[in-house]
Amino acid sequence: MFPVLETDRLTLRQITDQDAEAIFVCFSNDKVTRYYGLESMKSIEQATSMVQTFAGLYQEKRGIRWGIERRDTKELIGTIGFHALAQKHRRAEIGYEIVPAHWRNGFALEAISKVVSYGFSALGLTRIGAVVFTENEASNRLLVKMGFQKEGVLRQYMYQNGVPYDTNVYSILKSRE
Template identity: 55%
Template structure:
């Protein structure tokens, strides 16, 4: 059973096929993608395939991805989750993206704190990692604020629009 997580203002829930248009809108937006290290999504079929992969990854304990919903509003304002989940090594990497109209309202902080808590308490993680473009000031500040430690720089680690970027690697240890 997919875990539904609640915060004061948010519900973190399983992504469904009817979220596909919102996900397409988010992940085809150049403002969202400029520090994300992924090519723009281009079709609903592509997004539906990704949603099915998220479900499969969760079933196989390789990752978990939530849709971020404002309580009482329906729809989603972004996504958050863990990938590179290793039950053997008790670690995973966190990633998140919010739609631009939801930036600067503290939603990312609220979601990140809840997911970290779930990761340590329910998934029995010992390490949560994060890889962030060095230019992504908002994400770098957020991770530092919630207690992540910057471990170093991965040079030319991610490409965005065929351009290589350096990233910081962070960890939060239980």
């Protein structure tokens, strides 16, 4: 059973084929993909394929990706989730993106907060990592604000449009009560 998470303003839910158009709108936007290590989508088929990839991630227990839906408008405004899930080592990496029209409204903070807490409580993780392009100032600031600690820089770690970029590595650890 795919877990549905709720915050004040958001529902984090399974992404389905019906979401392909919203996924396309998101991932065909150069502002979204600029720091993603992924070329902008050119067709709806690519979006459908990504939906299948997200489904496979969950089925194979390699991760989980939620659609970020606004509760008021029922609009899918992005995705968030864990990849590189290693249950044996109780760790995963978090990734997320939001359509630019919804930037700077605190939606990412709200979604990350919920997903991190789910990772620690429901998935039993002790470490959640994040890899962020050094140029992605908004995301770097957000993670630090949320208690992630910068661990270092991975040089020329991700390619975007054929160009290698450095990335910052962050982690947040489950506090030992």
